[in-house]
Amino acid sequence: MFTKQPSNGKPAVGFDSPPSSAPEPPQRKPAAKMASLLAGDLVITGNLTGDGEVHVDGTIKGDVAAPRLTIGESGRIEGAIHAEVVDVRGHVTGSITAKQVRLLATSHVEGDITHEQLTMETGAHFQGRSLKFQRPAAAPAPAPAKAEVVTLSPAAPAASKG
Secondary structure, three states, X not given: OOOOOOOOOOOOOOOOOOOOOOOOOOOOOOOXXXXXXXXXXXXXXXXXXXXXXXXXXXXXXXXXXXXXXXXXXXXXXXXXXXXXXXXXXXXXXXXXXXXXXXXXXXXEEEOOEEEEEEEEOOOOEXXXXXXXXOOOOOOOOOOXXXXXXXXXXXXXXXXXXX
8 A cells, every 4th residue: 555666667666665664763963052142232240151152242241251252343351351261342340350351442450360372352452461471380399308317426515604
């Protein structure tokens, strides 16, 4: 029932043939993480923490911690920033601590920046200190202690006064 003979003369599989095995569900690829977007009309008062990329076009009055942070031209953050990578196009009032910081031409930053790598485009405004973050070097192995021999001798008798 419901089979069709193709024009090449070979029989085609139709609806009346029993399935050989249950079809396997399609393998799902892990979805690519989308950036969290804070729109320009959004104001957050409080700290923001995320595990993915965050793009801010609105205002955050509080500290921000995320692996990657982008502050758009209309974005404003008033607080400390901790991230791996920070791209600033808008305004930041507060400290930035990140491995890589990029201040683009439209950026305005007032606060200290602690970084491994800092890039500033012409036109960027930065008022604060640039502090190079140094990863702690592996401590050198302590030198083996030298044995010190101390010889104690009896005290000489005190000279008598006469």
